Amino acid sequence: MRPFDPAVLRAVPAARRPLIGLAVVGVAQGVATIATAFALAQLVVAAARREPVGDPAAYLLVVLAVRAVLSFVGETVAASAGTTVSGAVRAQLLGRWLAVPAEQRPSPARAVTLAAQGSTSIEPYVARFLPALVTAAVVPALAVVTLAVVDWPSALVVVLTLPLLPVFAALIGATTRDATDRRWGALADLSGHFLDVVRGLPTLVAYGRGERQVGVIGEVSQRHRRATMATLRLAFLSSAALELLATICVAIVAVTVGLRLSHGSLDLGTGLLAILLAPEAYWPIRRVGAEFHNAADGAAALSAALPQLATPQETAAPQETAHCPTPQLPSDAEAGEPGDWPPSSPGVCARGLGYTYPGSEHPVLHGVELTAATGLTVVTGPSGSGKSTLLELLAGLRTPTVGSVRGGTTHLVTQRPFLTVGSLRDNLLLGVRPLPDATVWRALRQVGLDGAVAAQPEGLQSPLGDDGRGLSAGQRARLVLARACLAEVDVVLLDEPTAHLDDESAAWAHRAIRELATRRCVVAVTHRPELLALADHHVDLAASEVTA
């Protein structure tokens, strides 16, 4: 975890302008700070010597006005930079995770933590810590150079004592890093556990195990609380330590200036300037130390996000590849090289397909051959034989360990299809271009859901809760089947589309799938013999062979 990693500028292009803006304002504020010390010293000297104070006072007012304007601009630029960068990181993370195969994505718990709280914590890091870092880089240097010109003994004291602050800050930072890492680990555990519990809550309640989770979540939360309190204790202690050290250093400068003033070896103006400039050399570094604790989460989140935002890793080359003919059955002679295959060509083809989950030693799929064109291809096999994995490979969500997949655009209906808060219409057209109501009703009719939707007072505009709340499991299954019918893709992949349906609803759905297969390539995983009976092609993963 570095205070600032320039890789951010490469990985998040949207961060460049705001961060450059922060640096420019920071330098201008540094110059204005030094000018204020000069103006104040002049005014005090003029007043002490009973000289006219009009000019120095006007000069001071102008400098203070400039500082006020710069401070306003600085706060505005910092606030906008914070939201811009944190929003850009979140958007880029989500875009990247959607673009890469599942095995290159972080675990759901880590992804949720990084995209939600992690990205949010980047905001204070950019808005508060980075401006402090710029000030710490500019103001002390300007103060020391100015001191060296006007009063070199004071400059010498500052140069000798100033490095103590970063050294202390670095020592404290190293301890904070461990505490922050522990906190992040506890937070990821908490998020992951909470996500699992919320997902499995209906099952846990059904089996009377819901209450037990209260204790488990309580225990994980306590771990997170303890880690947070440890970080806070460190933050308070380190701020106090840096404050004390800086105060002692300024006092040393002040005492030496005072002694020389009383000896008459230093004039009032120079002594005053030295006393005004000395704190300016220390406070920016103190502020960095204080802000670092507020921003430690953001810095940790950014360093965790940066590798994810790096240029896409080369996906592992398949160990062996096989020629994949066009699935426009059945002529191999018509097939070009795989690279010649137009992406929008209907159908999908897998050759010598094998897949091993990361971290596992045993392949789930091995040597699967499948060629599917317009029509219905049914995949069967015992539970755990890799049917869902095969659909994810055909959809391009996973990269085959062995073999190759070629195919047109796909629409995958998983066993846990995504339904979101919104109207029925929104959910039906999710990921589909806007379509007229008549087309939507036709799709609903095909799956036998038109009656239930028409019975709702608001029809297609009827609201739906998160995860399809408001519909039965069977209605949800038919809704996502209707959505698949509306999707303008080459290949529709269905994972047990009628698993939760009664026989009558299943018959509706089977008819809809059969109708869809007259114009699309449909690959359906099922345990239902009725759907198998409608298939044009059959892939049995138990036997790992194709029968027509």
Ligand SMILES: Nc1ncnc2c1ncn2[C@@H]1O[C@H](COP(=O)(O)OP(=O)(O)OP(=O)(O)O)[C@@H](O)[C@H]1O
């Ligand atoms: N994310 C994962 N990481 C590791 N192993 C996994 C993962 N998902 C599935 N598996 C394993 O891969 C195997 C095949 O799983 P898959 O879900 O593809 O089977 P399936 O044939 O669809 O089963 P079912 O008919 O019960 O739905 C199983 O042994 C499962 O434990």
